[in-house]
Amino acid sequence: MTIATDPSDPSRAARGAALEPNGVAHLPGGASHDPHAAALPARAAKLDTLAVRGGEPARHGYDAVTTPIVCSATYRFEGSSEIADHFEGRVLREEYGRYGNPTVRAAEQKISALEAADDTVLFPSGMSAITTLLLAMLKPGDHVVMTSDCYRRTRQFLRTTLAKFGVEHTLCAPGDEPALEAAMAHPRTRMLLTEAPTNPLLRVVDVPRLAQICSRYRGVKLLVDSTLASPINLRPLEHGAHLVLHSCTKYLGGHNDLLAGSVSGERDLLAALRDSRGVFGSMPDPHAAYLLIRGIKTLAVRMRRHNESSLRIARFLEQHPGIERVYHPGLASHPDHAVARRICSGFGGMISFLVRGGLDTTSRFVDGCALPIIAPSMGGVETLMEQPALMSFYELTPDQRQAIGIPENLVRLSVGLEDPEDLIEDFSQSLARL
Numbered sequence: 001m002t003i004a005t006d007p008s009d010p011s012r013a014a015r016g017a018a019l020e021p022n023g024v025a026h027l028p029g030g031a032s033h034d035p036h037a038a039a040l041p042a043r044a045a046k047l048d049t050l051a052v053r054g055g056e057p058a059r060h061g062y063d064a065v066t067t068p069i070v071c072s073a074t075y076r077f078e079g080s081s082e083i084a085d086h087f088e089g090r091v092l093r094e095e096y097g098r099y100g101n102p103t104v105r106a107a108e109q110k111i112s113a114l115e116a117a118d119d120t121v122l123f124p125s126g127m128s129a130i131t132t133l134l135l136a137m138l139k140p141g142d143h144v145v146m147t148s149d150c151y152r153r154t155r156q157f158l159r160t161t162l163a164k165f166g167v168e169h170t171l172c173a174p175g176d177e178p179a180l181e182a183a184m185a186h187p188r189t190r191m192l193l194t195e196a197p198t199n200p201l202l203r204v205v206d207v208p209r210l211a212q213i214c215s216r217y218r219g220v221k222l223l224v225d226s227t228l229a230s231p232i233n234l235r236p237l238e239h240g241a242h243l244v245l246h247s248c249t250k251y252l253g254g255h256n257d258l259l260a261g262s263v264s265g266e267r268d269l270l271a272a273l274r275d276s277r278g279v280f281g282s283m284p285d286p287h288a289a290y291l292l293i294r295g296i297k298t299l300a301v302r303m304r305r306h307n308e309s310s311l312r313i314a315r316f317l318e319q320h321p322g323i324e325r326v327y328h329p330g331l332a333s334h335p336d337h338a339v340a341r342r343i344c345s346g347f348g349g350m351i352s353f354l355v356r357g358g359l360d361t362t363s364r365f366v367d368g369c370a371l372p373i374i375a376p377s378m379g380g381v382e383t384l385m386e387q388p389a390l391m392s393f394y395e396l397t398p399d400q401r402q403a404i405g406i407p408e409n410l411v412r413l414s415v416g417l418e419d420p421e422d423l424i425e426d427f428s429q430s431l432a433r434l
């Protein structure tokens with residue numbers, strides 16, 4: 001039953017007449033607000049439109065244009081029949097804050113719209129998404145194949161925690177197909193985990209090819225951490241991946257003001273993951289979910305600018321005598337340029353490069369730049385720069401860093417939305433002073 005009401009009328013709200021069974025107010029004018037019903041016409045499928053309007057219900061509670069932040073730890077039932085309706089799946093509603101939240105669900109639906117996924121589960125960070133997913137999907141004796149150039153905490157989780165629980169893994173260099181085939185042949189392989197592009201060397205793995213290889217092994221899932229691409233540049237599910245993961249802290253959020261992570265994919269896999277999230281207690285905060293929704297609305301516009309500016313800067317760096325090598329998938333010199341052209345609609349906002357010189361010269365270059373902010377992370381409006389040997393890989397010895405492909409003179413740059421000419425001028429003056 002829908003009762004048109006004024007949500008500002010406390011007497012009605014107090015009697016419960018203004019509330020949907022799911023705790024979201026009925027809309028003035030008699031429209032019933034179903035927070036799970038996406039309202040976008042099917043024909044409006046372009047990414048810019050999906051970023052702004054995708055996953056949004058026909059009408060938000062209180063006729064708000066933006067998604068309300070719902071800060072309820074628990075949700076009211078009007079009676080026992082409503083409880084039965086909930087558990088029997090006859091209504092979609094919230095029950096308790098560790099299992100679901102309307103603002104979090106709105107963010108999940110928006111990501112699903114962009115990734116063309118059945119469903120998405122949101123987490124309080126990218127690492128929370130990775131660890132919950134791997135713990136939910138793997139069991140002792142299972143084997144994971146992973147590409148070697150990847151976020152080091154993911155690798156650490158496999159090497160330490162999962163190894164402790166009897167899950168084995170094999171690392172393969174991106175693009176080394178014979179090594180990949182050999183690793184996949186392990187009889188207990190359950191998952192192929194890769195990043196596209198990889199962090200920090202920006203390798204672009206051939207996702208359709210990996211999906212093809214996976215399809216030869218029954219039950220093996222292809223998981224792509226697509227944080228550096230964002231769904232604007234690459235949609236791995238369209239290329240045959242089973243699951244796509246994001247650190248939404250990066251491009252999806254886009255403003256260096258939130259932490260979140262997401263996993264998108266097939267409904268059955270995601271239902272099990274949602275259940276594990278409730279058990280592990282890793283629900284994101286609705287405020288972070290709101291910021292994420294707000295960030296995603298400008299994702300397509302931001303990504304285009306990140307793509308353009310980073311390519312412009314990569315070309316500048318590549319011709320500069322003070323720079324030894326530039327890693328950017330948009331450059332013809334990049335080993336995966338052809339793959340990137342084939343599967344990506346943009347090359348991304350990240351550039352890694354080697355300064356001509358050693359650790360100290362590189363530090364002087366970084367310290368001599370005025371505009372980029374020295375900080376870890378990426379994907380936000382501010383340009384961030386780090387020397388991985390002195391930041392993300394600080395505690396390793398130079399030999400250990402060399403062994404995993406992190407030279408002392410490597411710089412990782414996340415190109416923000418500043419004018420690229422200002423950034424180029426800044427890099428020029430710092431390089432000139434080395």
Ligand code: PLP
Pocket residue numbers: 125126127128151195199225227228246247248249250259260261377
């Ligand atoms: N995946 C990639 C590719 C990353 O670069 C990061 C963090 O830098 C993560 C996952 C982890 O994300 P978060 O920092 O949101 O936990």
